[in-house]
Amino acid sequence: MYGLIGRMTAQPGKRDELLSILTESSDAMPGCLSYIIALDPANDDAIWITEVWDSEASHKASLSLPAVQAAIGKARPLIAGFDNRTETKPVSGYGLAGKR
Amino acid sequence: MYGLIGRMTAQPGKRDELLSILTESSDAMPGCLSYIIALDPANDDAIWITEVWDSEASHKASLSLPAVQAAIGKARPLIAGFDNRTETKPVSGYGLAGKR
Numbered sequence: 001m002y003g004l005i006g007r008m009t010a011q012p013g014k015r016d017e018l019l020s021i022l023t024e025s026s027d028a029m030p031g032c033l034s035y036i037i038a039l040d041p042a043n044d045d046a047i048w049i050t051e052v053w054d055s056e057a058s059h060k061a062s063l064s065l066p067a068v069q070a071a072i073g074k075a076r077p078l079i080a081g082f083d084n085r086t087e088t089k090p091v092s093g094y095g096l097a098g099k100r
Numbered sequence: 101m102y103g104l105i106g107r108m109t110a111q112p113g114k115r116d117e118l119l120s121i122l123t124e125s126s127d128a129m130p131g132c133l134s135y136i137i138a139l140d141p142a143n144d145d146a147i148w149i150t151e152v153w154d155s156e157a158s159h160k161a162s163l164s165l166p167a168v169q170a171a172i173g174k175a176r177p178l179i180a181g182f183d184n185r186t187e188t189k190p191v192s193g194y195g196l197a198g199k200r
């Protein structure tokens with residue numbers, strides 16, 4: 001499995017708008033086992049996204065899905081930056097869609 | 101919802117042993133919506149754990165479950181440290197057990 005952890009910072013005051021775009025486009029994507037969107041309680045502009053995919057290839061392929069491309073286009077002007085990007089190798093867990 | 105992201109570092113050479121303890125004890129815990137255990141590909145001793153709970157109270161309560169207490173007792177001597185601890189407030193996502 002392939003995992004990603006990262007933080008996205010919205011332009012000031014744009015987090016809610018960014019959240020709704022992310023939520024709309026995070027529905028079942030091929031190979032996606034977990035995609036969780038969370039607020040950073042310590043930063044009003046920041047969003048944490050933690051993802052698990054059945055493979056890195058599935059994650060890469062998702063980036064060219066029309067719905068994801070459309071979401072990226074809508075979201076890009078609302079994003080001020082990214083940080084804390086970490087790739088992981090999930091090995092087990094609870095709440096992996098389709099695995100349990 | 102209540103989320104946690106954190107990294108645990110095993111004593112040198114003890115990651116696999118620590119992983120099996122974590123995996124054994126990460127089965128369905130009351131209020132747990134997601135509990136993912138992942139290797140850090142850049143550090144042979146490190147494990148990332150990302151969690152989502154229906155509330156902070158459920159997370160706190162889980163720490164006193166007998167199975168979790170037993171796992172903590174077994175794991176403690178194998179753990180060298182913790183870092184990157186981040187609390188989050190999950191708002192949506194895919195792969196949240198029982199939510200989808």
